[in-house]
Amino acid sequence: MDKLTETVLSILAGSKVTLEIFIFTLAMSLPLGFFVALLRLSGIRPLAILMDVYIWIMRGSPLMLQLLFVYFALPMIGVRFSDIAAALLAFTLNYAAYFAEIFRAGIQSIPRGQYEAAKTLGLTYSQTMRRIILPQMIHRTLPPISNETINLVKDTSLIYILAMNDLLRVARTIVQRDFDMTAFFIAGAFYLVMTAVLTAIFKRMEAHYGKYDE
């Protein structure tokens, strides 16, 4: 009994690391991704091409490799980060690329007529984006954003290679020490609870933003 409590508490401590990575990555990659999408659609060719290359590299190579690169390769040229900063940098850059593509598709899916109606009513470009395009874009992109967000919860487990004690690494350490699988089940339950909470949050947001199309 005591041992089970101890296991749960250790895993709980590991969850804190997992959640930190998750929350900070999300908070930084969503705005960054949106900014990248705007640059990608800016019509300024060099910028658009640069963003294409960035997205290609981030989506086209393993996240694991990107983590290793930030953590091991950059220090060789004198760029050094703390463990958590390295993890956040790699995760943010990677997820921003995925979010950028989702936002780009979302913005492009809004019919031209919406821009034209706004223009003939006298709205400026920034008013049109803020008041007309973005609210509709958020509604349309919530399902794929929800998908990526749930992926992020699970991808945080990759930081075990940076020797950070996240949820999964703590569980594995306990299993290897005690030859008892319980910790794996508990870890699994923790992930499931986190993703269930996220799913519920996104469902509510979809209902909120989708109240106009039935």
Added chain:
Amino acid sequence: MENTTNNAAYMLRVRDIHKSFQDNEVLKGISLDVCRGEVLSIIGPSGSGKSTLLRCLNRLETIDKGSIEVKGEFLVENDDSGCAAYAPTEKARALLGCMGMVFQQFNLFPHMTVLENLMEAPMQVKKQTREEIQPAAEELLRKVGLYEKRDAYPSRLSGGQQQRVAIARALAMRPDIMLFDEPTSALDPELTVEVLKTMRELAAEHMTMVVVTHEMTFARDVSNHVIFMADGVIVEQGRPSDLFGNPKEERTRMFLGNMVK
């Protein structure tokens, strides 16, 4: 020299405008005048350039050559090299603000209620408060017969109702000229009636209107002046009774003959 007070009676003066998409010249020198309170209908086969002409009037398309005067001031005129040069941003904004537009596809904002659709531009563009604009917006909804739908989202409305909301939304900005781009073409026949009725009421209130339409009855009964366009030029124009009753050009006769059948 033209007299400025004379010019002010013209809401729109369009002179020799040209517009090409790549190598395809869609407007080949169009000139027209619209006086205050006048209803101008533009008819013609699809591909004749009539919608493009309308979209050029409020700069949804930019013209290559020619001039457009709104209420006596140039929105665009030829520069020394003979290319169209638009007025500076602020002036252009003011002139474009004189025009409201109604689209074939309504283009209501789907994430806003009917009332919010009407109030959005006055609040954002004219910086009016909700309290200032709401009574006027509700009055416009009463006028188009949709006051009871003010809190509904556009997806809950029929096409005809959506188009009437779109008309009210454009009117909420208090335009001097209303442009209609085939306002009933996306509607089932039984729904066009209610939209045409709203437009007739507007005309009766002496709103200046430019209407691109396939509704020959509307063009004949409501407008003061009709333009028949084909292949980017004005083939024939005149009072509706003349153009419909006694068309001079073979091209016009053929078109009208096909429409009546």
